Amino acid sequence: AQRVTQPEKLLSVFKGAPVELKCNYSYSGSPELFWYVQYSRQRLQLLLRHISRESIKGFTADLNKGETSFHLKKPFAQEEDSAMYYCALRYSSASKIIFGSGTRLSIRP
């Protein structure tokens, strides 16, 4: 069965410190991986996806098929990065998205 695991419910780092939010998935095929973000009192929105191979708001994520991981990284955290982050996958462009349970990132000043 497809599954997305985010082992940390809460990650707290100081402003300016590096950030890494962990994500592992289980899927036998070649899924598409995403990171979604939800800022306080805002709706869920796409942050980035692996096929785009881009950096958004300083965040990057590399798909490691050998380790079945898609960790989200940012070298220098900013206070405005505080939010709920969800790793997710889908197996085709029109299919449902399977979400992890989320990691709350808290940036301390």
Place this chain on the structure above:
Amino acid sequence: DTGVSQNPRHKITKRGQNVTFRCDPISEHNRLYWYRQTLGQGPEFLTYFQNEAQLEKSRLLSDRFSAERPKGSFSTLEIQRTEQGDSAMYLCASSGGLAVAKNIQYFGAGTRLSVL
């Protein structure tokens, strides 16, 4: 606001009552999804429409749940004989339209259901 719109934003009901939620997708999007999110969890898939056709339903969608998208535009999700376990945030998402972003699912703000 041209994003996905959901109404109502909040719904409080008594156990055993029926409730109906509405989702208006982004106008050019032909795919519409319903998800449910409980406290401390990520969204879980409920059902998916392409135009007016309901193409997939999760086993989470018991026979008390029904969803429709009669004209391929807005969708409704009805829960009959609500139970306390139905209390959750119900999210709608849509995708389609322009080639560059056609496969990105855009989410609404959700309808929060509380069953007393």
